[in-house]
Amino acid sequence: MKILVLNCGSSSIKFGVFQSPNEIRMVEGMVDRIGSPRSCLTFHKAGFEKREKRVLANNHEQAIEMILKELLDPKERILREISEIDAIGHRVVHGGELFSKSVCINESVFQKIKDCASLAPLHNPSNIQGIQASLWQIPFARQVAVFDTAFHQTMEPQAFLYALPYQWYEEDKIRRYGFHGTSHRYVAQQASRIFRIPIEELKLITCHLGNGASITAIANGRSVDTSMGFTPLEGLVMGTRCGDIDPAIPIHILRTKKMSVNQLDWALNKNSGFYGITGGDNDLRIIEQKAKKGSRQHQLALEMFSRRVKKYIGAYAAVMGGLDGVVFTGGIGENSPTIRKMICENLDFLGIELHPDFNQENRICISRKNTAVFVIPTDEERAIAQEVIHVLEYEMQINYKAEVIE
Amino acid sequence: MKKKILMIDDDHDFVNALKIVLENVGYQCFEQYSTAGGIDIYLQVSPHLIILDVMLEDIASGFRLANDLRILENKIKKPHVPILMVSNVDSITELDFKARVGVDIPVDDFVNKPVEKKLLIGKVQDLIRNGRAVV
Numbered sequence: 365m366k367i368l369v370l371n372c373g374s375s376s377i378k379f380g381v382f383q384s385p386n387e388i389r390m391v392e393g394m395v396d397r398i399g400s401p402r403s404c405l406t407f408h409k410a411g412f413e414k415r416e417k418r419v420l421a422n423n424h425e426q427a428i429e430m431i432l433k434e435l436l437d438p439k440e441r442i443l444r445e446i447s448e449i450d451a452i453g454h455r456v457v458h459g460g461e462l463f464s465k466s467v468c469i470n471e472s473v474f475q476k477i478k479d480c481a482s483l484a485p486l487h488n489p490s491n492i493q494g495i496q497a498s499l500w501q502i503p504f505a506r507q508v509a510v511f512d513t514a515f516h517q518t519m520e521p522q523a524f525l526y527a528l529p530y531q532w533y534e535e536d537k538i539r540r541y542g543f544h545g546t547s548h549r550y551v552a553q554q555a556s557r558i559f560r561i562p563i564e565e566l567k568l569i570t571c572h573l574g575n576g577a578s579i580t581a582i583a584n585g586r587s588v589d590t591s592m593g594f595t596p597l598e599g600l601v602m603g604t605r606c607g608d609i610d611p612a613i614p615i616h617i618l619r620t621k622k623m624s625v626n627q628l629d630w631a632l633n634k635n636s637g638f639y640g641i642t643g644g645d646n647d648l649r650i651i652e653q654k655a656k657k658g659s660r661q662h663q664l665a666l667e668m669f670s671r672r673v674k675k676y677i678g679a680y681a682a683v684m685g686g687l688d689g690v691v692f693t694g695g696i697g698e699n700s701p702t703i704r705k706m707i708c709e710n711l712d713f714l715g716i717e718l719h720p721d722f723n724q725e726n727r728i729c730i731s732r733k734n735t736a737v738f739v740i741p742t743d744e745e746r747a748i749a750q751e752v753i754h755v756l757e758y759e760m761q762i763n764y765k766a767e768v769i770e
Numbered sequence: 771m772k773k774k775i776l777m778i779d780d781d782h783d784f785v786n787a788l789k790i791v792l793e794n795v796g797y798q799c800f801e802q803y804s805t806a807g808g809i810d811i812y813l814q815v816s817p818h819l820i821i822l823d824v825m826l827e828d829i830a831s832g833f834r835l836a837n838d839l840r841i842l843e844n845k846i847k848k849p850h851v852p853i854l855m856v857s858n859v860d861s862i863t864e865l866d867f868k869a870r871v872g873v874d875i876p877v878d879d880f881v882n883k884p885v886e887k888k889l890l891i892g893k894v895q896d897l898i899r900n901g902r903a904v905v
Binding site: 469470474495496499500502504505506507 | 827830
């Protein structure tokens with residue numbers, strides 16, 4: 365079975381083609397700057413050099429057309445014809461409370477994804493464009509939606525409700541949703557394989573640390589709490605997002621600084637985090653370099669980031685009543701021994717102590733004490749491909765049972 | 771002899787309404803509420819037109835059935851039965867279909883639900899008479 369995975373953002377589409385069994389990655393790539401005259405397609409076939417070329421992609425449909433053109437190129441030998449794509453997996457950011465797992469897209473699901481657009485106005489519309497464009501370009505393939513929020517739908521009300529007027533939840537569904545669910549689930553499953561212990565028997569904390577960052581407590585194989593909330597703005601210090609703040613601050617700013625709501629939104633989402641603290645840098649490699657050279661502000665940014673993650677680790681260990689392992693993933697989690705060291709300092713009371721050499725070498729297992737600490741690369745596209753297979757196999761079982769009953 | 775129309779759509783209300791309208795103007799209607807069994811009923815009924823929903827069990831099930839029907843027609847050398855595709859999704863429009871009908875998508879015409887009676891009857895008559903949409 366060949367599965368095309370599409371991760372449609374507002375101005376870019378990441379893609380991958382996977383072949384089952386074992387979800388072997390045949391190719392991955394991206395079309396970015398959709399809608400600009402400088403659209404670029406990156407194509408990386410497994411075992412070959414990555415290549416780039418300029419393409420014309422005024423919208424998502426044209427971008428997918430460009431992707432398919434490359435996949436069908438006889439020189440690449442990925443696809444001979446479109447009908448070889450058996451299924452398409454779409455990353456859909458927000459499934460609200462409607463979706464607690466990945467689903468095969470039909471008319472009702474498609475409409476519900478559109479209904480969730482009000483919860484994720486910057487993300488879901490692009491995901492919908494990708495689904496619709498795929499219907500025209502690849503008309504016979506089943507399509508599966510894999511939701512960022514679905515993994516966190518197992519949270520109990522005491523974890524997902526805010527202490528706000530309850531009717532805000534009842535009427536407007538204002539609650540914690542959490543994001544990066546596909547990544548958290550994937551790396552937790554990988555950790556369980558390394559442990560050789562079923563995930564249902566583990567208490568794990570997964571730290572997806574990238575430009576967007578979130579941390580999740582996973583007990584009995586289920587998300588029990590997570591740092592992102594109603595939107596991806598809550599929780600950790602991020603590249604440009606503030607994370608946790610006193611909710612009175614935006615009110616104070618609106619009253620005193622004559623800022624509009626949109627300006628405030630921009631300030632909290634695009635002008636805060638590392639970017640806000642350092643005065644313009646949100647690339648961690650640059651921040652670490654400048655901190656090493658003596659910049660106090662850059663060092664402060666690193667300390668604030670690490671401290672916030674450390675706080676969450678302590679809190680989530682308390683919520684779960686124990687801790688078997690911590691997983692670091694994402695661009696920062698996978699690649700910064702400095703950040704991992706700062707986060708894990710003084711956590712030996714939780715059984716966490718890093719092996720300095722293993723940490724420096726970015727090995728998979730970097731712990732020296734009872735509580736395992738892993739560095740596990742996330743692979744959202746592969747995780748989506750696995751979900752597609754899981755959904756389609758489940759559907760085949762249901763259809764088989766229905767036929768047997770009849 | 772009455773011309774036969776096969777309707778394949780999981781929307782029971784729509785199918786019932788369509789049946790009343792089309793039987794009133796002299797057609798004989800048959801209904802199927804899923805793609806499963808779509809080929810069998812096509813072979814039993816030998817319709818002059820098929821009205822087919824885009825999305826039944828999944829987003830592409832309508833297109834897949836249309837494709838399977840075309841493959842079968844070629845295999846058993848049956849004449850091309852026109853297919854009128856219907857959709858309940860308001861963001862999928864006739865404009866989206868215009869460039870693709872008969873090229874990438876193995877159907878002959880398209881209409882959005884809810885469909886105005888006169889428009890529907892016009893499309894049905896054109897398709898049965900001409901075998902394709904009149905442009």
